[in-house]
Amino acid sequence: MVDESQDAGRPQVTLRDVAEAAGVSLATASNALTGARRPSAVTTQRVVDTAKRLGYRRNEVARSLRTGKTNTIALILPDAGDPFWSALVVGVEGAVRATGRSVVLVTTGFDAEREAALLEGTELAVDGAILVTCDPDRAARAIAAGTVPVVTLDEPVDTPLAGRVTSDNEAGGRLAADLLVDRGGRVFAIVEGRARLHSSRERSLGFRRRLAERGIPDERVLRIVGDYSFEGGRSGLRRLLERHPDIDALFCCSDNAAMGALFEARDQRIDVPSQLMVCGFDGIEWTSWVRPTISTIAQDPIALGLAAAAMVTAMIDGASPPPPVLQPVAVVERESTAR
Amino acid sequence: MVDESQDAGRPQVTLRDVAEAAGVSLATASNALTGARRPSAVTTQRVVDTAKRLGYRRNEVARSLRTGKTNTIALILPDAGDPFWSALVVGVEGAVRATGRSVVLVTTGFDAEREAALLEGTELAVDGAILVTCDPDRAARAIAAGTVPVVTLDEPVDTPLAGRVTSDNEAGGRLAADLLVDRGGRVFAIVEGRARLHSSRERSLGFRRRLAERGIPDERVLRIVGDYSFEGGRSGLRRLLERHPDIDALFCCSDNAAMGALFEARDQRIDVPSQLMVCGFDGIEWTSWVRPTISTIAQDPIALGLAAAAMVTAMIDGASPPPPVLQPVAVVERESTAR
DNA sequence: CTGAAAGCGCTAACAG
DNA sequence: CTGTTAGCGCTTTCAG
Numbered sequence: 001m002v003d004e005s006q007d008a009g010r011p012q013v014t015l016r017d018v019a020e021a022a023g024v025s026l027a028t029a030s031n032a033l034t035g036a037r038r039p040s041a042v043t044t045q046r047v048v049d050t051a052k053r054l055g056y057r058r059n060e061v062a063r064s065l066r067t068g069k070t071n072t073i074a075l076i077l078p079d080a081g082d083p084f085w086s087a088l089v090v091g092v093e094g095a096v097r098a099t100g101r102s103v104v105l106v107t108t109g110f111d112a113e114r115e116a117a118l119l120e121g122t123e124l125a126v127d128g129a130i131l132v133t134c135d136p137d138r139a140a141r142a143i144a145a146g147t148v149p150v151v152t153l154d155e156p157v158d159t160p161l162a163g164r165v166t167s168d169n170e171a172g173g174r175l176a177a178d179l180l181v182d183r184g185g186r187v188f189a190i191v192e193g194r195a196r197l198h199s200s201r202e203r204s205l206g207f208r209r210r211l212a213e214r215g216i217p218d219e220r221v222l223r224i225v226g227d228y229s230f231e232g233g234r235s236g237l238r239r240l241l242e243r244h245p246d247i248d249a250l251f252c253c254s255d256n257a258a259m260g261a262l263f264e265a266r267d268q269r270i271d272v273p274s275q276l277m278v279c280g281f282d283g284i285e286w287t288s289w290v291r292p293t294i295s296t297i298a299q300d301p302i303a304l305g306l307a308a309a310a311m312v313t314a315m316i317d318g319a320s321p322p323p324p325v326l327q328p329v330a331v332v333e334r335e336s337t338a339r
Numbered sequence: 340m341v342d343e344s345q346d347a348g349r350p351q352v353t354l355r356d357v358a359e360a361a362g363v364s365l366a367t368a369s370n371a372l373t374g375a376r377r378p379s380a381v382t383t384q385r386v387v388d389t390a391k392r393l394g395y396r397r398n399e400v401a402r403s404l405r406t407g408k409t410n411t412i413a414l415i416l417p418d419a420g421d422p423f424w425s426a427l428v429v430g431v432e433g434a435v436r437a438t439g440r441s442v443v444l445v446t447t448g449f450d451a452e453r454e455a456a457l458l459e460g461t462e463l464a465v466d467g468a469i470l471v472t473c474d475p476d477r478a479a480r481a482i483a484a485g486t487v488p489v490v491t492l493d494e495p496v497d498t499p500l501a502g503r504v505t506s507d508n509e510a511g512g513r514l515a516a517d518l519l520v521d522r523g524g525r526v527f528a529i530v531e532g533r534a535r536l537h538s539s540r541e542r543s544l545g546f547r548r549r550l551a552e553r554g555i556p557d558e559r560v561l562r563i564v565g566d567y568s569f570e571g572g573r574s575g576l577r578r579l580l581e582r583h584p585d586i587d588a589l590f591c592c593s594d595n596a597a598m599g600a601l602f603e604a605r606d607q608r609i610d611v612p613s614q615l616m617v618c619g620f621d622g623i624e625w626t627s628w629v630r631p632t633i634s635t636i637a638q639d640p641i642a643l644g645l646a647a648a649a650m651v652t653a654m655i656d657g658a659s660p661p662p663p664v665l666q667p668v669a670v671v672e673r674e675s676t677a678r
Numbered sequence: 679c680t681g682a683a684a685g686c687g688c689t690a691a692c693a694g
Numbered sequence: 695c696t697g698t699t700a701g702c703g704c705t706t707t708c709a710g
Contacts, residue, residue: 014703025681060464062703064400065686086425093446105444107432125399286625353687364697401687404702
């Protein structure tokens with residue numbers, strides 16, 4: 001059954017083989033190739049040449065066992081297929097790679113227990129983890145029980161034990177409010193994400209606070225809880241309209257939801273933007289590919305990935321969780337709010 | 340500088356600690372927890388309880404060094420942000436996870452040398468690799484020089500050393516041809532992907548062979564080399580129209596390109612589908628979100644991931660590369676070809 | 679500047 | 695059924 005004939009022909013060339021062939025000790029060979037302590041130039045050269053000649057490949061696992069570092073970071077998220085999250089994967093992977101490590105990608109399918117098990121368990125053999133949680137409360141406990149440094153990304157988790165990198169969700173909500181007010185909105189509504197998500201609460205809060213500052217009191221802002229999905233936006237708008245057919249300015253807490261809302265409006269023969277303005281959140285590519293193109297509050301997934309990678313690196317090197325990083329967001333104004 | 344105060348409070352609990360606390364030998368403790376050989380129920384229970392009490396976490400790195408297996412598969416691809424590839428990431432990650440392994444995601448940004456270095460080098464410490472290549476020829480050489488089993492996915496590589504899982508690209512091309520002929524196309528054109536990609540060649544070949552069978556000889560089929568990107572489709576159609584303004588049926592070898600072509604048509608005030616029909620390839624989600632919705636030849640990224648994971652698993656267990664797997668594709672007919 | 683030796687934590691022979 | 699022992703391949707004191 002288990003034949004293990006791996007690469008039957010060539011047994012692994014070890015550092016010992018190289019050392020013997022080069023006529024130096026194991027220690028010198030190691031130093032020549034990996035170089036904590038640099039041997040003489042001529043010795044180094046001889047070792048390097050011998051290694052190449054023999055086709056030596058360093059065994060990273062043995063190295064990891066000895067050094068206690070795997071040079072690997074876990075990226076844990078609910079779904080790598082979501083357009084915004086896949087952009088985040090790109091940002092994180094690039095930034096982590098730039099630190100000389102690689103990324104172990106694990107998706108949880110929105111299973112909070114699985115997410116917690118990954119954080120608590122040791123099944124992963126990584127130096128640290130970057131987490132996009134689907135359940136901040138459960139994650140907070142898991143992080144406390146866990147053993148490697150964790151940076152929460154995009155979706156904040158309320159714990160001092162983890163680093164935190166998010167977009168400035170509240171500022172984003174405020175920008176959306178200004179946009180919709182400036183373009184002449186009168187009856188405002190919002191499709192929020194799932195209630196337990198801080199990001200959604202902050203976006204909603206920023207939106208409503210800014211509306212209040214612009215003269216629209218909170219009790220006049222219609223709210224519904226959906227989620228960040230296409231279907232969440234679609235059914236969210238439908239339910240809103242059932243009770244308030246006069247809504248003319250909608251803020252969706254994700255672009256997926258904005259997309260869903262757009263489809264619902266089309267089905268109900270409500271023209272966007274003349275009858276209903278729509279503003280999304282995230283800034284994913286296809287918001288510019290549909291008609292009408294969708295105005296949105298854009299996050300910067302590359303910058304988010306960079307910040308998360310830097311933070312987890314610092315924590316691996318022994319730092320306590322640095323202060324939270326808040327990435328700026330930007331308004332992208334398009335047809336869906338053009339009056 | 341390097342303080343390494345990791346988890347300063349608690350030093351790692353090793354298996355030896357557990358064995359001592361439970362009053363058994365190291366071997367018995369190992370067997371109780373990992374169980375190649377099952378100790379008596381009572382002993383096992385005692386060890387398990389002790390491990391839990393001490394907060395023991397198995398060191399996967401040490402285990403890997405001993406067993407020679409990392410339980411990790413590399414997924415190497417040009418860009419995890421591309422809509423189709425991100426679907427593929429989802430498929431592969433899920434399938435690999437189901438085998439009890441995890442995925443190390445590495446993107447190459449279309450850098451063939453980097454891709455080759457990953458395949459040849461040892462920087463990765465994985466049991467096997469699933470490769471979506473950007474340069475089949477370079478990859479073939481790298482695979483020969485490499486040391487772990489490789490399965491090429493989606494984009495075939497011409498080497499007997501690697502396993503191969505692809506969609507039935509030629510059949511897909513034929514389906515596109517039938518669709519466009521059946522809907523009344525008269526002047527046929529194709530925007531191909533980059534010349535070195537086998538997938539593109541096969542899609543084009545299937546398309547043209549089937550057209551020939553339906554009475555449209557190859558020399559009447561207009562061809563242009565673009566790439567799989569949005570911009571490739573957009574500029575591809577533009578260049579085609581410059582020379583042949585009468586084209587009325589277009590096959591794009593990717594959905595991204597079909598999307599670009601749709602935009603070019605809109606800019607040139609060419610109505611789709613009445614003046615120009617467009618068919619894409621891949622089956623990504625947003626082809627159903629634009630107007631007109633785009634007909635396409637759908638691949639099945641979940642099935643592809645499953646097949647690739649199964650194949651690489653078999654190869655890790657010592658099998659020679661199994662025969663290539665060809666996944667079926669399916670026509671998805673939508674507005675862009677509705678006459 | 680170089681070498682000898684210890685040992686990271688675990689599994690798998692081999693004995694009892 | 696359980697224990698003893700020998701490493702997996704590497705880095706890193708500690709001596710010379």
